[in-house]
Amino acid sequence: MSGFIDTLQFVFAPQIINGLSIGVAVVLMALGLTIIFGLLDVINMAHGEFYALGAYVGVTLMAIGVNFWVVLLLVPLIMAPLGYMTERLFIQRVFHQKDRHILTLLLTFGLAIVLEDVYKLIYGPQALSVKTPIGGGSEVLGVFFPNYRLFLMAIGAVIIVGVWLLVYRTSLGAMVRAAAFDKDMASSLGVPVSHVYAGTFAFGVALAGLAGVLLAPVYSVFPTMGKDFILLAFSVVIVGGLGSIKGALIAGLVLTQIQAISSLYISPSWTDPLVFAIMVAVLMIRPQGLFGRLGHA
Amino acid sequence: MNSSQLFCRMLLTALAAGFSGIASAQPAEPIKIGVLTPLSGTYASLGQQVRWGIELATKEINDAGGIMGRKVELLFEDEEANPAVATPKAEKLFQVSKVDFLTGTVSSASTLAVGQVAERNDRLMATTVSFSDAITGDKCSPNVFRVNAKAGQQSVALAEWLSKAKPDAKVFYLGPDYEMGRSTVHAFKAAAEAKGAKTVGEVFAPLDNKDYSPFFGQIRAARPNVMYTSVAGNDTVRLFNQMSEYGLLRNLTVVGASGTVTSQNLGAMGKNAEGFTTGVGYSVDLDIPENKKFVAAFEAAYKAAPDLYGADSYGVMYFYKAAVEKAHSTDTAKVRAAMEGLAWMTPQGKKTMRAGDHQAVQDMYVTSLKDGRFKVLSKVDGAAAIGPDTCKRF
Numbered sequence: 001m002s003g004f005i006d007t008l009q010f011v012f013a014p015q016i017i018n019g020l021s022i023g024v025a026v027v028l029m030a031l032g033l034t035i036i037f038g039l040l041d042v043i044n045m046a047h048g049e050f051y052a053l054g055a056y057v058g059v060t061l062m063a064i065g066v067n068f069w070v071v072l073l074l075v076p077l078i079m080a081p082l083g084y085m086t087e088r089l090f091i092q093r094v095f096h097q098k099d100r101h102i103l104t105l106l107l108t109f110g111l112a113i114v115l116e117d118v119y120k121l122i123y124g125p126q127a128l129s130v131k132t133p134i135g136g137g138s139e140v141l142g143v144f145f146p147n148y149r150l151f152l153m154a155i156g157a158v159i160i161v162g163v164w165l166l167v168y169r170t171s172l173g174a175m176v177r178a179a180a181f182d183k184d185m186a187s188s189l190g191v192p193v194s195h196v197y198a199g200t201f202a203f204g205v206a207l208a209g210l211a212g213v214l215l216a217p218v219y220s221v222f223p224t225m226g227k228d229f230i231l232l233a234f235s236v237v238i239v240g241g242l243g244s245i246k247g248a249l250i251a252g253l254v255l256t257q258i259q260a261i262s263s264l265y266i267s268p269s270w271t272d273p274l275v276f277a278i279m280v281a282v283l284m285i286r287p288q289g290l291f292g293r294l295g296h297a
Numbered sequence: 298m299n300s301s302q303l304f305c306r307m308l309l310t311a312l313a314a315g316f317s318g319i320a321s322a323q324p325a326e327p328i329k330i331g332v333l334t335p336l337s338g339t340y341a342s343l344g345q346q347v348r349w350g351i352e353l354a355t356k357e358i359n360d361a362g363g364i365m366g367r368k369v370e371l372l373f374e375d376e377e378a379n380p381a382v383a384t385p386k387a388e389k390l391f392q393v394s395k396v397d398f399l400t401g402t403v404s405s406a407s408t409l410a411v412g413q414v415a416e417r418n419d420r421l422m423a424t425t426v427s428f429s430d431a432i433t434g435d436k437c438s439p440n441v442f443r444v445n446a447k448a449g450q451q452s453v454a455l456a457e458w459l460s461k462a463k464p465d466a467k468v469f470y471l472g473p474d475y476e477m478g479r480s481t482v483h484a485f486k487a488a489a490e491a492k493g494a495k496t497v498g499e500v501f502a503p504l505d506n507k508d509y510s511p512f513f514g515q516i517r518a519a520r521p522n523v524m525y526t527s528v529a530g531n532d533t534v535r536l537f538n539q540m541s542e543y544g545l546l547r548n549l550t551v552v553g554a555s556g557t558v559t560s561q562n563l564g565a566m567g568k569n570a571e572g573f574t575t576g577v578g579y580s581v582d583l584d585i586p587e588n589k590k591f592v593a594a595f596e597a598a599y600k601a602a603p604d605l606y607g608a609d610s611y612g613v614m615y616f617y618k619a620a621v622e623k624a625h626s627t628d629t630a631k632v633r634a635a636m637e638g639l640a641w642m643t644p645q646g647k648k649t650m651r652a653g654d655h656q657a658v659q660d661m662y663v664t665s666l667k668d669g670r671f672k673v674l675s676k677v678d679g680a681a682a683i684g685p686d687t688c689k690r691f
Contacts, residue, residue: 007518014543015514022511125337125377127507127531129565137542144544149510219507220535228507260511264518267500268511269474 011264014143019260020253021149024156025218027252028211029233031163031245032204038243039180039200041100042091045108047208047233048226049115054079054209055221056119059128068133075213076206083205086111087198095197112226119223127222148217155214160249163207167245176200180243232272235279241289251290327370328363328627330355330617331390333383333411334401339505340378340530342561343403343426343606348373349599350425350610351400357594364618365625372396378403378504380410387411391418397627398422400613403606404504405429405477412441419629421636423616425609428527428554429480433656437688440629442636442655444616444648445609446578448477448484448527449684451555454661454677455576456488459523462574463550466494469521471512471536473528474501481527481554489525497521506532509539516545527554534565541569550574558666559604567669574665579605579645580673583662591644603644612643616650649679654688 029051036044044050054075061071090111094103134147167173178186179196187193212225219225236255240247255278259271266274282289332351335344355369363369372394376383383402390396391414399415399422402408408427415422416438423442424432430449432441459466468489472478478501486496498519500512516524528536540546546569555577558570581592581602591611595603603611616639621627624635637652648659661682664671 011514011518014517018510018513022508126341127339127505129531129534132542137544146539146542148542260514263511264514268515269501269503271511 009142012261013140014145015260015264016257017140017143017145018149019256021153022260023253023256024153024160025211025215026229026232026236026256027160027249028156028207028214029229030236030240030248030252031160032207032211033233034237034240034243034245034248035163035167035207036201036204037237038245039176040087040091040095040197042095042104042108042201043101044201044204045105045230046086046112046115047108047204048228048230049112049119050079050083050205050208050226051212051229052119052221052223052226053082053115054212055216055225056123056212057209058213058216059123059130059221062130072210072213076210079209080202080206083202084198086205087201091201092194092198116223116226123221123223125223127220129220130216132217152214152218159207159210164245232275235275237289238279239282239289241291244289244291247289247291325365325367327368328398328621329370329372329394329396330614331372331374331387331394331396331399332401333374333376333387333390333399333407335378335403336373336375338377338379339532340403342530342559343556344375344401346559346561346604346606347401347403347425347610349595349601350603350607350612351614353591353595353598354611354614358614358618364621369614373401376402376404376407376411378407380404380406383407384410384414387414388418391415391420396420398617398632400425400610400617402427404475405432405480406475408432408441409436409476412436412438415440421629421632423613425613426556426606427477428556429476430484431476431480433654434687435689437654437690439633439655439691442616442650442657444613444643444650444657445605446555446659446661446682447656448481448554449488450578450659450661450682451481451576452485452488453576453682453684454663454675455552455574456485456492456494457677458574458576458663458675459489459494459552460492463523464493466523466550467497467519467521468494468523468525469497469516469519470499471516471524471526471528472499472501473504473506473532475504478504478527482525485525485527485554494523502528502532504532507535509536510543513540513543513545522548523550523552525552526557529554529556529559530562531565533557533570534562537566537569555579555605559606560602561604563666563669571666571669574663574674577605577662577664577671578659579608580662580664580671582671582673583645585644585646587642587646588644608644612641612645612648615643616641616648651683651686653686656683656686658683 033047057078058071058075132148134151137144137146175191179191179193183193236252240251255275263271334347335341359368374386402411402424403426405427408424421440423444425445428448430447433443470482472482500515552574555575558573619641620632620635624631636650640649645659648657650657658679660679661677663674665674
């Protein structure tokens with residue numbers, strides 16, 4: 001019996017906590033993706049590259065001597081206008097055409113390819129490492145755990161709750177949901193729909209950039225970093241239901257826990273295919289995902 | 298024939314004679330050597346040592362009059378530790394730049410792939426870094442030589458040491474998931490189990506893996522007292538630092554491949570690499586006159602200490618020089634015949650190229666990190682560490 005408790009504490013607990021810290025990171029990525037889809041009906045294939053852009057902007061600021069915590073505040077403020085402009089300059093142009101699903105998907109996909117090579121040209125193909133701003137570790141449930149991962153979970157939870165409150169409890173969020181539900185009706189009631197669209201896209205991009213800075217000390221910064229994460233984030237969004245914040249949160253945490261526990265028994269390299277298999281199964285059994293769309297819930 | 302025609306003819310003859318006279322007075326055409334090595338990516342730090350070692354030896358050789366009076370010219374290409382990048386660049390070096398000899402490949406996967414390109418182009422190549430036993434084993438090639446110690450040679454010395462230092466070893470294996478990782482883990486597992494060590498688990502992480510924390514669950518569950526790893530370059534930095542953050546280095550003896558911790562990545566790990574023990578073919582401390590001279594010249598030129606890659610890559614230039622001078626030619630077949638069985642001096646002492654599988658035989662050492670420097674703990678003779686010749690292709 002004591003052996004079982006020991007295994008629980010020494011083997012399972014750290015794996016679950018670690019899965020949670022990765023889960024929070026994935027949810028941060030999936031949130032921006034799902035909000036942009038839920039409102040704009042745009043699948044943003046460049047989301048991972050905006051995540052990388054956030055990390056690169058952060059690295060650049062830190063290189064000129066800006067403190068990590070200040071960078072954490074600055075990066076979303078820099079990313080939001082970039083997202084706003086991307087929406088107005090590129091996506092608006094193809095948004096109102098009939099086959100906009102295909103067009104926006106291809107447009108953002110192209111943007112992703114261009115951005116990735118731009119990073120390579122400016123910063124080179126090497127991974128840039130970022131020093132962990134909070135070093136050391138603490139005992140949690142009798143298990144040694146790095147402080148930065150604990151911080152990551154805490155700040156991730158705060159951001160997720162903040163986004164939830166913003167979308168569901170403020171008049172700004174109500175405008176966003178109204179525009180998503182029926183853009184003509186919302187527009188006739190005085191909601192500036194085109195600004196709401198661009199603003200929401202900017203918000204999603206800022207979230208991706210913030211995630212980029214937060215995860216830079218864990219994963220380091222390199223041109224293809226967006227690709228590594230975007231597939232997992234997409235799976236989370238699809239399993240949770242495209243456009244659903246609740247779905248992204250629950251699916252993100254559940255899928256990363258499945259990865260964490262299964263990697264005790266199979267090679268961790270095989271846990272990605274496992275998640276994709278779950279995604280395929282969900283698409284076959286319940287194509288709309290576990291939860292409904294933003295504004296429809 | 299009138300007189301003006303005769304004059305023209307005489308002029309042409311004189312000119313032709315004059316030109317041929319000038320041509321023979323000019324220095325002979327340089328010998329071109331392609332260096333295909335990772336200059337970017339996770340193995341860039343390994344490529345840096347390769348480049349330094351080769352450039353230092355080339356400068357010495359050229360200053361002393363070159364090889365058979367011909368200067369050596371180096372042509373560098375970045376292979377990114379990726380066989381898909383390495384093969385077209387090797388093809389380019391052979392066919393467009395017309396290099397006489399190729400070296401520098403780091404990743405075992407690149408070496409195996411580039412070896413096939415060398416075979417198709419009927420040129421010779423040598424690796425100074427790759428560990429995989431297959432390169433001079435079941436995937437050996439008549440056109441490929443290896444001047445550094447393979448995984449099997451490293452394992453013999455290390456397993457011998459481990460059986461004495463940790464008689465009750467419960468070993469967990471973590472390797473990079475490609476040719477080199479699989480080969481090094483396999484070689485050390487065989488050697489350690491033969492000496493009585495128990496295997497409690499093994500796992501392979503992708504090359505250039507960023508976050509090792511998902512792999513720690515299996516390490517915890519297996520409760521090893523020894524971990525063997527063969528990750529290299531920046532992967533080692535991430536692995537060791539993350540293991541330290543998660544408190545996994547406590548009560549754990551970490552051993553590994555000789556390229557896992559080198560002077561190039563040690564700085565980024567500091568204390569976290571302390572105590573790391575490996576079987577290796579080179580140490581800065583080796584008390585050999587050639588080594589003292591090499592270390593002094595290396596440190597003066599690059600303000601950094603050489604590691605095994607720098608030493609082996611320095612040695613390959615003298616290997617090629619000795620072979621060409623013995624063959625009196627750069628012709629592939631003649632140089633190959635000269636290389637087989639060749640003995641030459643390196644900073645690691647005398648090495649011999651075994652004719653049967655093109656694997657260099659050399660003395661092996663067990664070294665351990667103490668206060669940021671590798672100290673030699675024990676030595677195994679080259680003949681005892683080399684193992685049987687398993688190459689069946691030539």
